[in-house]
Amino acid sequence: MSTVLTSEYGVENIVKSFGGAKALSGVSLSVQSGEVHCIAGENGSGKSTLIKIMSGVHAPDSGLIRLGERTFTELSPREAVQEGVQVIFQDFSLLPNLTVAENIALPTYILRKSRFLSKAETKDIAAKALELIGVDIDINAPVAEISIASKQLIAIARATNLGVKMLFMDEPTTALTRKEIKRLFEVVEQVRSRGVATVFVSHKIDEIQEICNTITVLRNGEVVADGLMKDFKRDAISNAMTGINVSETRIAPELKKSEKKVIDVKNLTTKPTFSDISFSIAPGEILGVTGLLGSGRTELAEAIFGQYPVNSGEIHVDGKKIQLNSSSQALKAGIGYVPPDRLTQGLFLDQSILRNLVAVDVDQYKSSGGRLSKKRLAEVGDRWIKDLRIKTKNPLNPVSSLSGGNQQRVVLAKWLAMNPHLMILNGPTVGVDIGSKREILEIIRDRAQEGMAFIVVSDDIPELIQICHRVIVIKNGHISKEFSEAELNEEVLYKELS
Amino acid sequence: MDLKKLLLRNETALIVAIVILSVIIGMKSPEFFTLSTLFDIFRSSFVQLLFALGVLVVIVSGGIDVSFPIVGIFSGYSAVVIMQRFNLDTNSLAIPIALAIVIGIALGAVNSIAIASFGIPTLIATLGTTGIFRGLMLTFIGSSFISDIPAGLDKFATADLLKITPAHGTLARLHVLIIPITIITILVSLLLSRTMFGRSVYALGGGVEATRRLGISIKRTQAKVYMLVGGLSGLAGILYVSLQRKANPYDLAGSELDVIAAVVLGGASILGGYGTVFGTVLGVLLISLIKGNLILLGISGSWQRAAVGALLLIAITAQAIGESRKAKNRRVVTNDEAAEK
Known part of the structure; x- marks a missing residue:
């Protein structure tokens, strides 16, 4: 019997409070390399706090962070990057005045602690990174001049280029159209297939059902449901997220016949x-x-x-x-x-x-x-x-x-x-x-x-x-x-x- | 790069402006088209350009520094005072220059602390330090005009690389500073384009949060920027003293208008993130041309400042219009893309 070697990324029993308010009370999460995991939850459920703990922005009050072989009680932002944790924020954190190539290559130079950079190498790094995820974007264009969908792909290219092992994507589809989402999913699939533990944070149920293998639902800082995606029905996810039955039935009121036109x-x-x-x-x-x-x-x-x-x-x-x-x-x-x-x-x-x-x-x-x-x-x-x-x-x-x-x-x-x-x-x-x-x-x-x-x-x-x-x-x-x-x-x- | 893009560049517009203005002045007074005029424009640009290079770096980083004129004259004047008080080798050129640069960096460090450590907005911080530096200089260093500057500095005022006497017209003299200033300009250009520090400056101007997330230290970058401006201003100050052959602590005040106008005309965005050394050089040359030669058009000297101020506003307006036009073009592009699909 052959076994595929996978590593595990995630957290165990994380507690985090801000002031008196508990943002996370004993959250555990486990993502295998090569799977797409969904974190679903309403605003204020603790999703962002969890991302911030895993990317080293916040230190947890207690609990463990597991990144493959290594476990940590807390991470610094630099450690997080070195251990391969990357977050793609909703605003992508790209610099509009620099070119696509520079946006992709700069972090590589920073990680190397270089003092100098060459234009040719910058382009080279960027071209390779884009090729790796199968995307074709003009690397000489300033980021200010490209579409939101392309910006997202650039952010992914940048992350993969830094040897990403665990990739968080925070509401990645918010500003994208159907077609662009499809392309994004193809890229996510590429990244996943190369063994990256991908975490998709979203509350668009159609999309998470389409792309994710496993799911964790957070509500008020606690895990209220988790398991394989295929075991979850649409209603089950939204009920878990809200804690109430939210129906998606039609609510349009009956239209009175009228000759008038507004x-x-x-x-x-x-x-x-x-x-x-x-x-x-x-x-x-x-x-x-x-x-x-x-x-x-x-x-x-x-x-x-x-x-x-x-x-x-x-x-x-x-x-x-x-x-x-x-x-x-x-x-x-x-x-x-x-x-x-x-x-x-x-x-x-x-x-x-x-x-x-x-x-x-x-x-x-x-x-x-x-x-x-x-x-x-x-x-x-x-x-x-x-x-x-x-x-x-x-x-x-x-x-x-x-x-x-x-x-x-x-x-x-x-x-x-x-x-x-x-x-x-x-x-x-x-x-x-x-x-x-x-x-x-x-x-x-x-x-x-x-x-x-x-x-x-x-x-x-x-x-x-x-x-x-x-x-x-x-x-x-x-x-x-x-x-x-x-x-x-x-x-x-x-x-x-x- | 395709021709259309090249034509739309800010630098192209500046070159056109310089040429047109030269032709107009030249038609009015033919003596304009002489080597001597050209060399004079260079000479009056040296100090301005050093200041402007510093200001360019600050503006690209998304900040502004209005303390550079006082940092310049503080450094230049203090260097002369120190030379005299400690009886340093009066024939030396290197000592006063080194002194001025060190003093400039130290004053820049004060700006750095105010901005990077205390997070004071850059305009307010440098406006405040302008007052502090001026007060300190007049109280502790001196407030009197020094006409007998050290011999080394004095001699340097007439250190010419070339002296050409044409058949008709006046003697044209090209100052030796053309060489070191050119080298410094190229170095700043390389610093901005080829080093991580330079790219961090552009990154910072493009977005503070995104830069921080890249792992670039905002504070360290800002601190370096204001120290660099300080150093360049110190050098500019001592060269100013040398070229003027006098050290007057009240000089240079008010030169921020010319310099900031030159940098903005050169295409640097006052919002940060954009700007080139080449554009800045052209901006400085244009301002020098205007300041030195408007008089040949029969426009009185008192109108010069008004002209420079107007140019600054025109440049900023042009930037704003360009920005909104770009935004519109972007929209059309996305529509075209949609049409292709």
């Missing part, structure tokens, strides 16, 4: 980004817009809000034609837009939750003499925090103190406060955990029932099916197909997309 878009065109886009939305209707990254879906959403230039076409809101290319006109007409990247576009992170909530329409809260009424502000803030179930002790805390799901609710509240006729949500649940996601979708549903119309731009197909009355698919800037409520199912949508 918005009527006619032949909207900006070549080459999109052309001849026409659709209309009834009051209370939720329209899904999907397409691959780069299909023009985001640009279309921005164009309706007046932020992306439109060359020709017409937009009518409530029967009145509005001026194109002006977001202030769009706002006036009653269109709201929540951008996909809430961190840079939607929120003032260091400002208080309250201030963020009232930022869109400050004029409302003016008292006589033009000063802001503190009392009015506090009332409005309290109402939204209660309405949208934003979890905070104090509305004066900065938004940055909230979890991703709660931040997204602040963005939503901010725009809902204006009571728009049409709300455009671009990626409303990106980076948000399952429990929060459901609640956000419920907020959308409740508003729609009151007659607010929605455009939900997303590449999360299950989400669109849960909430939308209709879905249009954008391909190369055209509407390639429209699915009515009866036609909506995952299979046909994925098929249309790819």
